Amino acid sequence: MFLDSAILVKLLVREPDSLFYADMVDGQIAWSAELALTECLSALLRKEREGAVTTRHRKAAWKQLEDDVGRRRLNLVAITRSVLERANAIMVACHLEVALRSLDAIHLAAAAQCVSWPLCTNDTRMRDAAARMGFPLSPLPESR
Secondary structure (H helix, E strand, O other), X not given: OEEOHHHHHHHHOOOOOHHXXXXXXXXXXXXXXXXXXXXXXXHHHHHXXXXXXXXXXXXXXXXXXXXXXXXXXXXXXXXOHHHHHHHHHHHHHHOOOOOOOHHHHHHHHHHHHHOOOOEEOOOHHHHHHXXXXXXXXXXXXXXX
């Protein structure tokens, strides 16, 4: 299963649908793109600035992410030239129907690279582009 950064953050910080995603990921081999590390840190720092988490919680969440990567509970796809070329091709293929952002396209290309399905994201644009590309998608929580 391939997790985008927003789903990874939900696994690190309690959000309304965190349990849904934790249950889905439990026992699965998880993958993400290397860029998820920077995106997750950015999200954790934003949550700390906004008062949603304490500094201690943010540091513990970051340590957990590093530990998950170190113990290969979370595998990372390297951002190579071929991944970037695939991301560009995905953006071109989707551009008339989906205004796909560059980092989301890189996540989609990384998912295609590691062929670890389903793609787990709650981002509407990513889901639309993934469906257009024929990528298997995880379900969404019922509250959405």
